[in-house]
Amino acid sequence: MAAQSSNVIEIRGLVNRFGPQVLHDGLDLDVRRGEVLGVVGGSGTGKSVLLRTIIGLNRPAAGDIRVLGRLTRELDDEAWRKLQTRWGVLFQNGALFSSLTVAENIQAPMRERGDLPPELMEELAGLKIKLVGLPVEAGGKYPSQLSGGMKKRAGLARALALDPEILFLDEPTAGLDPIGAADFDQLIRSLQQSLGLTVVMITHDLDSLVTICDRIAVLVDKKVKVGTLDELMRDTHPWIQSYFHGPRARAAGIVVG
């Protein structure tokens, strides 16, 4: 494969600004192969914008983004499309196409490739449905017939449709009840291990950070600070301090006492 480097994503000097407001200013970030990286930050610090910039929905004002060894801004349409098949994205509310059934939703990216026989696509869609822990019958249902948690799983199945190497998740556990959220965390972890995925997840869920993230990237002062939970706990930045030592962190069992 092209990228033998241990970093699947390398961001250097990223600048994002909207009008006079600067969101990211010289942001550097590396995502290592096979890790689960949690991205946290206060509201309006540009977590979603960072994710959208990596996947090409937002053009940065400056900076280099290398995904799987390819410099994204230099790619032509063809190469870009090829690169896009190597990652999957789960949007916050699943972003399932409401006019298609779950199985058709999962087949949508496969159809885009154009060369897979229909029976195989159906079988693979069924396989993904099983992999994310949905019952097979869910494949014939429309998104409006699913609960919030099932929508997320279906969205995850679609993100996995083409067996991507990188999985981007935007607040995967938001809106789920604590049991559903814990299940979803475990699902992500086990899929990550069995399918050999690299996962980048935006999250507000401290439980997710503790249970499944290998490293955490904190967006502060228009840059990121990356480290393991233990490293960040010792960080002296006031926002990080209050984030990891607040009452909710205590409830999540990060801080004892």
Add this chain to the structure above:
Amino acid sequence: MADQPGWIKLVQGPDGAELRAGGAWIVEHAAALDRLIAETAKAAPPKGLDLAEVTLLDSAGAWLLARATSQGEAGAVPWLNLAAEFQPLAERVLAAGPKVTPERPRPRTFVDWVADVGEGAEEVFSETLDLVAFFGEFVLALGRVILRPRRFRWKPLLVHIEQTGINALPIVGLISFLVGVVLAYQGADQLRRFGAQIFTVNMVGVSVLREMGILLTAIVVAGRSGSAFTAQIGTMQVSEEVDALRTMGLDPMEVLAIPRVAALVISLPLLTFFADLMGLLGGGVMCVLLVDITFSQYLGLLNNAVTATHFWVGMVKAPVFAILIALVGCFEGLRVSGSAESVGKMTTRSVVEGIFLVIIFDALFSVLFSILSI
């Protein structure tokens, strides 16, 4: 190294046949691999599948291999020598079980088609009832507002008058002008054969004032404002704004429907008046060019040809059409259910139903006027 596409073949060993697979078994090559598996002879069940040479494996590849070796069924062919790094993936895929294909919807039969017709008819019936009920609710809400005029919302009324009336002036004016032109042109052409060209003026005057002005305006407004009402209210429905209104004890009918209906009842007659003027102007321009009269002669003839009755016959329909269009627009908007798709569906429906009702009522008015000999 790893990019060599996957392969599978049947090898005859000393103690029976064995399948051997290698290369990259990944979704990128899935179509080719699927064909390859179909081609690999399965004369005698092989004693195993040797996966030692597989360099890359993803869930699609694992699935293809699982299917080729009937995993999870009787007579499954065991997998051998799979690299340790792919073990978790293989386990995961095999755990999904052999039956993963979701049920395909049953093909449609003639009976389904007949059932569809029946359902459609029933839906039309129940929707008509709902619309009548909605009208009733509207009248009740209107009664409440009239009894307590303070509750009337003036600002949205003005906003909607601007959006449905003033902003529609250019398009309504242009269409009416052009229809006046077309009427006069066609009329002059036909009437010339009888030497009755001069009656073109009568024809333009009567048809624009009685029918064309109001009908065209109503159709344009149904397409422009009826759809806008549905889309606005429908979007509010999707984002749960309508529910929020209800929770605050505000009646959506009072807050959303009444200002819109009232605005259209005010702006549609005004638009119709404007459309009448533009239609007569377009007809006049054409008469001057084709019938050899001056514009002041045209006005004189027009004055003789039409009476105030003709004008009022057209005008009296305007508020009725306004109520129909606005009510249907609000009704369909409030019927939007959760999804974005349903906003689009209901908007289309609102325009079609609006125009349909306008034309039905126009026909009813014609019958009424002919009974009254107006």
